[in-house]
Structure formats: structure tokens, C-alpha cells
Amino acid sequence: MFIEIDPVSTTPIYQQIYDSVVEAIASGRLRTGDPLNSTRSLAVQFGINVATVSRAYDQLRSDGLVITNQKSGTVVARDRDTAQTDSRFLGSWLPRLRALLAEATAQGLDATQIHTHSGRMLDEFDSGRSDERFDTP
Amino acid sequence: MSSLSALISLLMVALIAVPLVVLPLRSRPSVPLGVNVPSGYERHPAVLGAKSRFSQLALVVLLISVILVFALAAWPLAGMLAPMFVCLVGITAAYVWARQGIIRAKRQGDWYADARVRVGATLTPAGRPRMQWGWYAASVLLVATGFVVGGLQYAGLPDPMPVHWGLNGQPDRFDTKSIGAVFLPMFIALGLLIVLALTARLLPLGAGSTRARGLSAGGTPRSGQTYEQLQVTIGILGAITCVTTVLVVGVAVVTWLDPQSALMTAVTIAGIGLLAVVLLIGTWAYVKATPRPTAEVSGEAPATIDPGVSTVSARSAGQVHPHRASDAGAVSLPDDDRYWKSGLVYSNRDNPALWVSKRVGIGWSINLGHPAAWWIIAGFVVFIAASLTVPLLFS
Numbered sequence: 459m460f461i462e463i464d465p466v467s468t469t470p471i472y473q474q475i476y477d478s479v480v481e482a483i484a485s486g487r488l489r490t491g492d493p494l495n496s497t498r499s500l501a502v503q504f505g506i507n508v509a510t511v512s513r514a515y516d517q518l519r520s521d522g523l524v525i526t527n528q529k530s531g532t533v534v535a536r537d538r539d540t541a542q543t544d545s546r547f548l549g550s551w552l553p554r555l556r557a558l559l560a561e562a563t564a565q566g567l568d569a570t571q572i573h574t575h576s577g578r579m580l581d582e583f584d585s586g587r588s589d590e591r592f593d594t595p
Numbered sequence: 596m597s598s599l600s601a602l603i604s605l606l607m608v609a610l611i612a613v614p615l616v617v618l619p620l621r622s623r624p625s626v627p628l629g630v631n632v633p634s635g636y637e638r639h640p641a642v643l644g645a646k647s648r649f650s651q652l653a654l655v656v657l658l659i660s661v662i663l664v665f666a667l668a669a670w671p672l673a674g675m676l677a678p679m680f681v682c683l684v685g686i687t688a689a690y691v692w693a694r695q696g697i698i699r700a701k702r703q704g705d706w707y708a709d710a711r712v713r714v715g716a717t718l719t720p721a722g723r724p725r726m727q728w729g730w731y732a733a734s735v736l737l738v739a740t741g742f743v744v745g746g747l748q749y750a751g752l753p754d755p756m757p758v759h760w761g762l763n764g765q766p767d768r769f770d771t772k773s774i775g776a777v778f779l780p781m782f783i784a785l786g787l788l789i790v791l792a793l794t795a796r797l798l799p800l801g802a803g804s805t806r807a808r809g810l811s812a813g814g815t816p817r818s819g820q821t822y823e824q825l826q827v828t829i830g831i832l833g834a835i836t837c838v839t840t841v842l843v844v845g846v847a848v849v850t851w852l853d854p855q856s857a858l859m860t861a862v863t864i865a866g867i868g869l870l871a872v873v874l875l876i877g878t879w880a881y882v883k884a885t886p887r888p889t890a891e892v893s894g895e896a897p898a899t900i901d902p903g904v905s906t907v908s909a910r911s912a913g914q915v916h917p918h919r920a921s922d923a924g925a926v927s928l929p930d931d932d933r934y935w936k937s938g939l940v941y942s943n944r945d946n947p948a949l950w951v952s953k954r955v956g957i958g959w960s961i962n963l964g965h966p967a968a969w970w971i972i973a974g975f976v977v978f979i980a981a982s983l984t985v986p987l988l989f990s
Contacts (some may be wrong), residue, residue, distance in 0.1 A: 459713055459717065459718045459719045460716070460717055460718065461715065461716060461718050462713045462714065462715040462716075463713070463714060463715075463716075464711075464712055464713055464714060465714055465929045466707075466929070478718070481720070482718070485981070488719075492719060493719060493720055494718055494719060495716075495717065495718060495719065495720055498947060499720075500716050500718070501947045502946075502947050502948040503715075503716035503717065504714055504716050504947045505929075505931075505943070505948060505951070506945065506946070507945045507947070508947050527756050593970075
């Protein structure tokens with residue numbers, strides 16, 4: 459499975475890697491048990507510091523998305539079909555959702571538009587695709 | 596035989612000049628003269644101007660080299676080495692000088708300001724490129740055969756024995772017979788064999804890439820191309836090892852069986868010809884394994900999905916790259932000119948890759964910023980020096 463990063467973006471690279479893995483899990487391209495390349499391998503391919511990749515993997519680990527063991531390396535720990543068991547997750551995610559929705563509303567998007575965008579993206583996760591093209595309203 | 600040596604000198608000059616001139620101009624449109632330019636700038640006037648300046652300078656250097664070949668025709672060794680040296684240094688200097696024009700224009704025009712820069716990697720294991728031991732097994736067998744034949748022939752060899760032959764096939768240098776003198780070619784072949792095998796074995800361990808891995812229909816990178824390049828490189832190294840071993844062992848065996856024979860010239864020429872064929876096929880295979888970027892976005896769905904920066908996480912909300920929404924065009928690679936010193940050698944401490952694929956031409960360049968790099972270079976030098984001097988200790 460292939461991911462890409464934007465090295466000159468204002469978003470930190472470890473964040474981009476994290477987001478890519480999350481999105482891959484959400485769209486079903488990564489399933490429970492799928493192995494991930496070592497931090498070193500990813501760093502060599504990207505040509506970036508190993509510590510950057512480690513940071514992304516650490517965050518994925520602490521969020522329960524991957525686990526690492528000595529024998530098989532880093533492996534995906536859950537996918538979108540795994541039952542939601544972590545109540546702490548809602549506690550950290552809901553405030554972020556609120557912030558996003560508030561921002562959209564403040565910038566003039568109405569509920570219908572927000573629902574349309576959300577629905578489209580959720581559909582894309584379901585169909586296993588994610589599209590980089592953004593519709594301009 | 597000065598016309599023959601002049602011809603060979605001209606061939607050697609051409610052998611150096613052709614790749615030195617053609618590769619910076621042709622190998623990758625997005626890296627003209629070894630300078631990274633973003634998509635769409637490949638035909639910018641500054642780029643085209645620099646390329647034509649380079650071509651003109653290279654032509655002048657080539658002309659001077661050819662004149663030198665004929666001017667120095669009376670001195671065969673100097674007549675070959677001096678023009679080659681002038682050609683090499685001259686064209687390299689022209690390259691270093693001409694590319695500055697592109698670098699200046701790039702900086703002044705801030706070409707990368709609007710570029711959509713991406714670099715990709717495979718997240719899930721794609722398998723390790725396989726080492727092809729067959730080539731090396733065959734080479735070891737050849738060297739062993741060489742040792743056996745040499746051992747059998749040893750008693751019958753003349754003392755002093757010929758150790759160098761002129762272009763006419765007649766021996767022109769003699770040396771006292773000894774194990775070192777007789778088996779030197781075998782030791783050299785063995786040393787080469789080990790060095791090339793090690794190189795092929797170690798290459799995948801540290802191979803990163805500073806180039807695109809192929810672009811899918813949507814103009815975004817596709818996976819696995821570096822794997823293919825590595826696979827081809829390993830194959831090329833194996834084939835070169837085998838052919839070189841054939842050449843060295845073949846010539847040595849011919850000198851032992853019949854030192855005055857014209858067969859040796861034939862074997863040498865055949866061996867070099869075979870090597871040239873291997874190099875040509877290898878270059879073609881490597882270029883085929885190297886992707887060419889597609890500039891337009893096609894209408895079909897991308898074959899591999901590429902998640903970009905997502906805005907799901909509020910940690911990155913509001914930090915989307917400003918140009919992503921509007922720019923559905925071609926992808927550029929990161930501008931890593933600062934790591935390519937004079938456009939020739941790569942040095943980047945932060946890059947954990949030991950080898951990076953070359954921007955100009957084919958193959959891999961060692962990353963001098965990697966702690967192991969200098970050890971490897973030292974190791975190569977020591978090994979080659981040792982494999983040349985150790986046999987001399989026998990004599």
C-alpha cells in the first residue's frame with residue numbers, strides 16, 4: 459500500500475504519515491493484522507529522519523491503531539469493522555469535531571452543505587477510495 | 596601501429612564523452628543538468644539556455660580532445676590518457692558551470708513557490724529485491740577453473756614469462772615466473788567478484804530514492820518502482836561480474852596455453868564486446884524500470900489510492916497546504932539541490948538511506964552524509980589495493 463507526503467506543507471510530516479494510516483484504515487485498505495514497514499524502511503524511502511517516522515508510529519500506537527512486537531514488527535491493530543471499545547476516544551474526538559463544525563458554520567457553510575461534504579467523504583471511505591480532488595462550491 | 600592506437604583513443608574518448616554529454620541532457624526532464632525543477636518548468640528559457648550552453652561547451656571540449664589524440668599520436672599511452680582526462684575534466688567543468696544558470700533562475704523566480712511537491716513510499720512490505728547468486732556461482736566456478744588450469748600449466752610456462760602484450764599481440768614485457776605473477780589475473784578476478792557480490796548484496800539495505808516512483812493516472816506517485824530499479828541493478832551487477840570474470844579468466848588461460856597467440860586479441864575484443872552488450876542491455880532495462888511522469892490528469896480513477904493530507908484530524912485542521920484544492924496538475928519532487936554538492940555527489944545527514952538513485956544517468960550514488968559511507972569507500976579502496984598487492988607478496 460502506497461502513501462505520499464508533502465515535504466513542504468505546513469502540516470508536520472509525522473502528522474501526514476499518521477493521517478495517511480488513519481485514512482487507509484478508515485477506507486478499508488488496511489485491515490487488522492496487516493503488517494507495516496519498519497520505521498527505518500519508511501524513512502529510507504522518504505529520505506527523512508527515522509525519528510519523524512517513529513513519532514508517527516508512536517502516536518498510532520498510543521491511539522490503539524497499531525501494535526508493535528519484536529517478532530512481527532508493527533501491525534495494524536484495528537480496522538473500521540472492529541467494535542468501538544475505547545470510550546476515551548469520543549472524549550478526545552468530540553471536541554475536535556465541535557471545533558471543525560464551529561469553524562465551518564462561522565465561515566458561512568450551512569448544515570446542508572456540511573452534511574453533503576461529510577456524507578460524500580464517508581461514502582468514499584465505504585467504497586474504499588479517497589479522492590484528493592476538492593469540489594469548489 | 597599508431598593509427599590503431601589513435602582509433603582506440605578516439606573510441607575511449609567517445610566512451611567517456613557520450614554518456615557525460617547525453618545523460619545530463621536526456622536522462623530526466625525534471626532534473627535538467629542535475630538541477631531539480633518543478634513540473635512545467637522543464638522547457639523554461641533558462642533551462643533550455645543552460646542546456647544549449649552545456650552542449651556547445653561539451654562540443655568544444657570534445658574537439659580539443661580529438662585534436663589531442665592526433666597531436667599526441669607519437670606517444671601511445673599519453674595519446675590515450677591525456678585526451679580522456681581532458682574530456683572528462685572539461686565536460687564535468689562545463690556541467691558544473693552551465694547548471695548554475697538554472698539554479699540562479701530558479702532562485703530568482705521562486706519556481707517552487709506554487710509547486711505541488713510529493714514524495715511517496717510503500718507502507719506495507721513489498722518484499723526485498725532478490726540477490727541473484729547464479730551469476731556469482733558461475734563466476735566462482737570460472738575462477739576455480741582458472742586456478743586449476745594455471746596450476747596444471749605452471750610447470751610448462753617459460754621463465755621469464757610475458758606479462759604484457761602490445762596491441763599487435765606480441766609480448767612486450769617480461770617478468771620472472773612466480774605464483775604471484777602467474778596467478779595475478781585470478782586474484783584480480785576473485786577480488787572483483789567479491790567486491791561486486793558485496794555491492795549487490797548490500798545495495799537494497801540502504802537504498803532510498805530521490806526520484807519519483809512512477810505516476811499513476813492521476814499524476815501521483817505509484818508504488819514499487821524503486822524495487823524494480825533495484826532488481827534490475829542487482830541483475831546488471833551480476834551479469835557484469837560474470838562477463839568480466841569470463842574476460843579475465845579467458846585472457847589468462849589463453850596466455851598460459853599459448854602466450855604468442857593472436858587468439859588473445861580476439862578473446863580480449865570478444866570480452867569487451869560482451870561487456871558492452873551487457874552494459875547496453877542493462878541500461879535499457881534500468882531505463883525501462885524507471886518511471887516517466889505523466890503531466891496531465893486523466894479522467895479515470897487512480898489505480899492506487901493516494902491519501903494526501905487529510906483534514907479529519909483537528910490537529911491539522913486549518914493547516915491544509917494552500918494550493919492543494921486548486922492544483923490538480925502534475926506532481927513535483929522535493930527540491931533537494933542543496934544535498935547534491937555541485938550536482939555530482941549526494942550528502943545528507945538526515946537521510947537514513949545509504950544509497951540514493953542518481954538524478955543524472957542511471958545507478959546509485961552513495962550518501963556521503965551517512966556514517967557508513969566513508970567506511971564503505973575506505974573498504975573498497977583497501978580491498979582493491981590489497982587484491983593487487985597481495986599477489987605481489989608471493990613473488
